[in-house]
Amino acid sequence: MPAAAPLIEGRRLTKRFGDFVAVDGIDFRVERGQAFGFLGPNGAGKTSTMRMIGCVSPISDGELRVLDMDPTVDGTRIRGRLGVVPQEDTLDLELTVRDNVVIYGRYFDLPRPVIREWADELLEFVHLSDRRDDRVDLLSGGMRRRLSIARALINRPELLLLDEPTTGLDPQARHLVWGRLYQLKRQGVTLVLTTHYMDEAEQLCDRLVIMDDGCIAAEGSPRELIDRHSTREVVELRFRTDEDRERALPHVAAVGERYEALADRILVYSSDGEADADRLTNDGVRPDSVLVRRSSLEDVFLTLTGRTLEE
Amino acid sequence: MATPLTVRVVEHQAAIFRRFWRGSVTFYVLNPVMFLAAIGFGLGGLVDETSGHVAGVPYDAFVAPGLMAAGAMLGAGAESMWPVMAGTKWVRTFHAMVATPVRPADVYGGVVVWTAARAFVGASIFLVVAAILGAVLSPWGVLAVPAAALCAAAFAAPLTAFAATQETDARFPLIMRIGILPLFLFSGTFFPISQLPDVLQPLCVLSPLWHGVELCRGATTGSIDFWPAVAHIAVLAACVIAGWRWGRRSFSRKLTQ
Numbered sequence: 001m002p003a004a005a006p007l008i009e010g011r012r013l014t015k016r017f018g019d020f021v022a023v024d025g026i027d028f029r030v031e032r033g034q035a036f037g038f039l040g041p042n043g044a045g046k047t048s049t050m051r052m053i054g055c056v057s058p059i060s061d062g063e064l065r066v067l068d069m070d071p072t073v074d075g076t077r078i079r080g081r082l083g084v085v086p087q088e089d090t091l092d093l094e095l096t097v098r099d100n101v102v103i104y105g106r107y108f109d110l111p112r113p114v115i116r117e118w119a120d121e122l123l124e125f126v127h128l129s130d131r132r133d134d135r136v137d138l139l140s141g142g143m144r145r146r147l148s149i150a151r152a153l154i155n156r157p158e159l160l161l162l163d164e165p166t167t168g169l170d171p172q173a174r175h176l177v178w179g180r181l182y183q184l185k186r187q188g189v190t191l192v193l194t195t196h197y198m199d200e201a202e203q204l205c206d207r208l209v210i211m212d213d214g215c216i217a218a219e220g221s222p223r224e225l226i227d228r229h230s231t232r233e234v235v236e237l238r239f240r241t242d243e244d245r246e247r248a249l250p251h252v253a254a255v256g257e258r259y260e261a262l263a264d265r266i267l268v269y270s271s272d273g274e275a276d277a278d279r280l281t282n283d284g285v286r287p288d289s290v291l292v293r294r295s296s297l298e299d300v301f302l303t304l305t306g307r308t309l310e311e
Numbered sequence: 312m313a314t315p316l317t318v319r320v321v322e323h324q325a326a327i328f329r330r331f332w333r334g335s336v337t338f339y340v341l342n343p344v345m346f347l348a349a350i351g352f353g354l355g356g357l358v359d360e361t362s363g364h365v366a367g368v369p370y371d372a373f374v375a376p377g378l379m380a381a382g383a384m385l386g387a388g389a390e391s392m393w394p395v396m397a398g399t400k401w402v403r404t405f406h407a408m409v410a411t412p413v414r415p416a417d418v419y420g421g422v423v424v425w426t427a428a429r430a431f432v433g434a435s436i437f438l439v440v441a442a443i444l445g446a447v448l449s450p451w452g453v454l455a456v457p458a459a460a461l462c463a464a465a466f467a468a469p470l471t472a473f474a475a476t477q478e479t480d481a482r483f484p485l486i487m488r489i490g491i492l493p494l495f496l497f498s499g500t501f502f503p504i505s506q507l508p509d510v511l512q513p514l515c516v517l518s519p520l521w522h523g524v525e526l527c528r529g530a531t532t533g534s535i536d537f538w539p540a541v542a543h544i545a546v547l548a549a550c551v552i553a554g555w556r557w558g559r560r561s562f563s564r565k566l567t568q
Binding site: 017054056057058075076077079080082084086088089090091092093094095099103104106107108109151155 | 313314316319320322323326327330331402403404406407408409410411412413414566567568
């Protein structure tokens, strides 16, 4: 029996806008049931990739298969089986919360009685039942994002695409969204999301690719990526003055496996952070603050690209 | 049977309209009726006292079909520009549509079809009011309603296509002032084009509104001949088709890059 086809497969996938190469020949596979992430800074090509997968942007080169179909010829059929939560909300501000879901369901040609029933279930799912008759322009950013998610689920998609699902939301709103996405994942919906938040990628993604400048810098599970590209722990040192910082550099180079000197702090990569922090203090390094933490995807990105995600 | 994709977009437009229909009633019904009262009966009384009639009919019967077609054009002008900018840029609802089975060409088609449908309803109401006031002289007048809808489509098709090529609404007021308003005044709406200087009269052939007005007037006064009617319909249809070809491309470029 042949192996099941991946839900999405890109080979040398490329997107150009005139002379500008937004996505530069990337290869990736998304298997059914996975939560797959594109992690990278703004401008890395994540949204362009998402738009090609969502069949709203023709590919410039390479190959792309979505749900084992070709977006170039089967766009309408593929889109009928996708759910899409765009980066910028595209809700009808003048319509009520519920009408937004109902009208969206009509684009998929679902019968109205079915849509009404599912709409109520979905609004329950995203905790918006009590706001169902309010106009969207009265909702907060977090509520709008949840409504976008509810709307994207009206056709019961096998695959949900989320572009920066929690950008611009406050921590509480983010956790609510994460909770809902986690629930969907448990129900077997395949999630593909872009993010420039490493904690989001760590929380939600089974597998992810790190994108930078249109290319894939690394691929794996969050754990694999950290194991492969970073040390177990990191010592973060902050200094009161630049002189203190300069004086510390030779000492820092002597401990740990390697270090990154950023504008506001020095990161020392280490297998035993506490021990190395003690050694530095004994060496006479006087930082303003010392923080020992576990390595994160942020460190992986920094190691691979020499830059932080927020830059 | 699956609902055509264009119709699904029309359903969206109708849902928006259901929230705003009160404002639209003013725009599409009260305004033309006030025009009819002021110009048809106020000014018309004066005209009829002086000349007895215009183009062989009382002035109110002359101007009513002109206002009907012009109202269709004005409605199409307003509907085809700012709401399109809202869909592509301000609120981005068109982007939501093309993430579903709906394609850019369906969005375009839905917007134009809906504008024509609204013009149809507006013209129907106007016709009833005009008939009650005695400004409709022939039962053929009912054909003025589809004629007004066609006139609206002749403007909506190219304007909607144009609106999707724009990044801001800066040019829209310009189109209204130097495009729509002169047509409104000089397309045989308020006076026969024979009143225009001889050199300008042939230019009216270029005005889609003139063709719309001639069709509506021919219907409500029962005076139109077959071949001229065919020619007017052909010109308006040509505007729709040309706009349609443009709109498919401009919506595609705007919504799927």
